[in-house]
Amino acid sequence: MTERPFLAPFRGIASTRPPWWMLRQAGRYLPEYWEVRNRAKGFLDLCYSPELASEVTLQPIRRFGMDAAIVFSDILVIPDALGQRVSYVQGEGPKLEPIAVEALNPEGAGERLAPVYETIQRVRAALSEEKALIGFAGSPWTVATYMVEGGSSREFARIRHQAIAEPQAFGRLVDKLVVATIDYLDRQARAGVDALQLFESWAGILPEPMFRKWIVEPTQRIVDALRARHPSLPIIGFPRAAGALITTYAEETGVDAISLDLTVPVRWARSTMPSKVMQGNLDPLVLVAGGRVLDDEVRRICDAFAGHPFVFNLGHGIVPETPPDHVARVAELLRARR
Amino acid sequence: MTERPFLAPFRGIASTRPPWWMLRQAGRYLPEYWEVRNRAKGFLDLCYSPELASEVTLQPIRRFGMDAAIVFSDILVIPDALGQRVSYVQGEGPKLEPIAVEALNPEGAGERLAPVYETIQRVRAALSEEKALIGFAGSPWTVATYMVEGGSSREFARIRHQAIAEPQAFGRLVDKLVVATIDYLDRQARAGVDALQLFESWAGILPEPMFRKWIVEPTQRIVDALRARHPSLPIIGFPRAAGALITTYAEETGVDAISLDLTVPVRWARSTMPSKVMQGNLDPLVLVAGGRVLDDEVRRICDAFAGHPFVFNLGHGIVPETPPDHVARVAELLRARR
Numbered sequence: 001m002t003e004r005p006f007l008a009p010f011r012g013i014a015s016t017r018p019p020w021w022m023l024r025q026a027g028r029y030l031p032e033y034w035e036v037r038n039r040a041k042g043f044l045d046l047c048y049s050p051e052l053a054s055e056v057t058l059q060p061i062r063r064f065g066m067d068a069a070i071v072f073s074d075i076l077v078i079p080d081a082l083g084q085r086v087s088y089v090q091g092e093g094p095k096l097e098p099i100a101v102e103a104l105n106p107e108g109a110g111e112r113l114a115p116v117y118e119t120i121q122r123v124r125a126a127l128s129e130e131k132a133l134i135g136f137a138g139s140p141w142t143v144a145t146y147m148v149e150g151g152s153s154r155e156f157a158r159i160r161h162q163a164i165a166e167p168q169a170f171g172r173l174v175d176k177l178v179v180a181t182i183d184y185l186d187r188q189a190r191a192g193v194d195a196l197q198l199f200e201s202w203a204g205i206l207p208e209p210m211f212r213k214w215i216v217e218p219t220q221r222i223v224d225a226l227r228a229r230h231p232s233l234p235i236i237g238f239p240r241a242a243g244a245l246i247t248t249y250a251e252e253t254g255v256d257a258i259s260l261d262l263t264v265p266v267r268w269a270r271s272t273m274p275s276k277v278m279q280g281n282l283d284p285l286v287l288v289a290g291g292r293v294l295d296d297e298v299r300r301i302c303d304a305f306a307g308h309p310f311v312f313n314l315g316h317g318i319v320p321e322t323p324p325d326h327v328a329r330v331a332e333l334l335r336a337r338r
Numbered sequence: 339m340t341e342r343p344f345l346a347p348f349r350g351i352a353s354t355r356p357p358w359w360m361l362r363q364a365g366r367y368l369p370e371y372w373e374v375r376n377r378a379k380g381f382l383d384l385c386y387s388p389e390l391a392s393e394v395t396l397q398p399i400r401r402f403g404m405d406a407a408i409v410f411s412d413i414l415v416i417p418d419a420l421g422q423r424v425s426y427v428q429g430e431g432p433k434l435e436p437i438a439v440e441a442l443n444p445e446g447a448g449e450r451l452a453p454v455y456e457t458i459q460r461v462r463a464a465l466s467e468e469k470a471l472i473g474f475a476g477s478p479w480t481v482a483t484y485m486v487e488g489g490s491s492r493e494f495a496r497i498r499h500q501a502i503a504e505p506q507a508f509g510r511l512v513d514k515l516v517v518a519t520i521d522y523l524d525r526q527a528r529a530g531v532d533a534l535q536l537f538e539s540w541a542g543i544l545p546e547p548m549f550r551k552w553i554v555e556p557t558q559r560i561v562d563a564l565r566a567r568h569p570s571l572p573i574i575g576f577p578r579a580a581g582a583l584i585t586t587y588a589e590e591t592g593v594d595a596i597s598l599d600l601t602v603p604v605r606w607a608r609s610t611m612p613s614k615v616m617q618g619n620l621d622p623l624v625l626v627a628g629g630r631v632l633d634d635e636v637r638r639i640c641d642a643f644a645g646h647p648f649v650f651n652l653g654h655g656i657v658p659e660t661p662p663d664h665v666a667r668v669a670e671l672l673r674a675r676r
Contacts, residue, residue, distance in 0.1 A: 154490075154492060157623070157657070157659075160621075160623045161623055161626065161627065164621065164623050164624055164627045164631060165623075165626075165627035165631070204542070204579060204581075204601055205601070206600075206601065206621075207600050207601065207619070207621045207624070207635070207653070208601075208603045208604070209635075209638070210621075211601070241542060241579065241581065242581070242601075243542075243579065243580070243581035243582060243584075243601050243602060244581065244582050244584070244602060244603055244606050244607075244610075245601060245603055246581075246582070248603070262544075262545050263542055263543070263544065263545065263546075263549070263580075263581050263583060264581060264582060265546045265582055265583055265586070266546070268582050269582075272582075281545070282545075283498075283502065283544075283545045283548075285495070285498045285499055285502050285503075286502055286545070288499065288503075289499065289502045289503035291503075293502060293503070297545070297547075300547070315545070319495070321495075
């Protein structure tokens, strides 16, 4: 069997034509996504239907031929499995009902997410041999922001206050999330994914000591546990908006690769984190714009990572307004590299 | 005349007891602020009343004895002076009415902000000799986010799209903002401020090439123009959430000092921007928490900057929930340093 191109960078191989996929590549910018989405009762029902979720996972691969699929799911399946009610109101983002930490039940949470593992098995069976499949979870801090704030937030005042002023109580929540996340990702690995990505979407709202305690340490515990069980499975960390603390995250968590948000200067990333595989970091609004600026930015990013193990990706999730033709253009630009 | 302690770091002097002030130190956490605020019709009326604005500017100095006052005003007085209607709805943030760039009138905008210069003169006359007075403006990119989005934003999709896909049209807006901001800050300098601060609150939403074009270059034009007219006036830049691009900002804009947001690791900042005065960066929620964590964080930050020209400050604006006693505690901690 030839190696899947997506995995080459994780063996230290730098290609002039990097493998690629796109954050949120399965989703609302694709008309075929809506056809499937409209057959599900709600967003979580879509995540929990292996038939529908596997179909939307495969759609972008069929259309654009990315080197990796990422299982269609959501970072909030973890609070849902722990017993916190999660609902999605169209156009408003997720809503989570308040719940006491004591009422959250990490035992069996991984098992309750069985449909996700079935989705992984179905996707793997349908995916052609040279394509990789990525599993994922939200990191504990980021998942906790939604659980504590009750949804998306602008200021994060509640969770930041808890993390700073009540570290012991907050630590009990984080501990439960660490346990559930390890179980969940372990089961994804056993179901057949080629790599895992940890999404730390809200890495940019803590001072350094709290960043170490609530972002680096829990991530490290998850990485250590998974490494022990699946020594050769690549783990990608995405500490979005971590700023200069991204290097602390890279050095101390043990992840193999760093997914760069759109603001990270690429040459700086390469030179300050030389031992990490790099992934990123096209601005999704450059993808919306298309034309000359898209061609220029794809070239700039790929050139900056030439000679370094690298996976081309976005620096933030694809937006619904993205013309699918512009994704096709990226595929073409990458194919033409030599 | 003895030198004002706030200015010592700008002459390269590192003190074991750094001068200090706090972002948004005049404001909603102080009961005496509300007494004055309730006498004004609206928020902008408060900014445009030299009598009331000078009073709230002085309140925190009287209570806590910071080394610098900052003129009470708002970054949105610039769009207001350019002819875009700005209103404040309690609890909702600012609203700006849509306007064509062609309709914005930078000629005379500085003059229309005469009440701000009168506030500066009144504050300077009332302030004791050893206290400094800081003037400020929003940087063009940040002010433009409000003008284009029509208020605060989460995703900044509209302005980011314009900046990426329509750079020439967007450049016309930025040019007008540069002209108006230079005029406004020049007049603040002539009215008697000791230093200027440029607030770039939304520095963390652009990829590197656009960061240079829309954040670094306009700031550099403003700094160059002010430097030519007021060679010895210190200029502080606050590129909030710029991440690793903060060093590009520090190197290329020409500002004298960098105000660090709460996420910036202090030793990294000091070592990567050795020629800049540093200002920052206590988390305002640590200030809300008080107690042991407050004492620890004040010590950690001051210790990390020992031997470097440094102004103690917050890493983001003070929040309304802040107990004034906790600000007094910071004053006490700083006084006790030796």
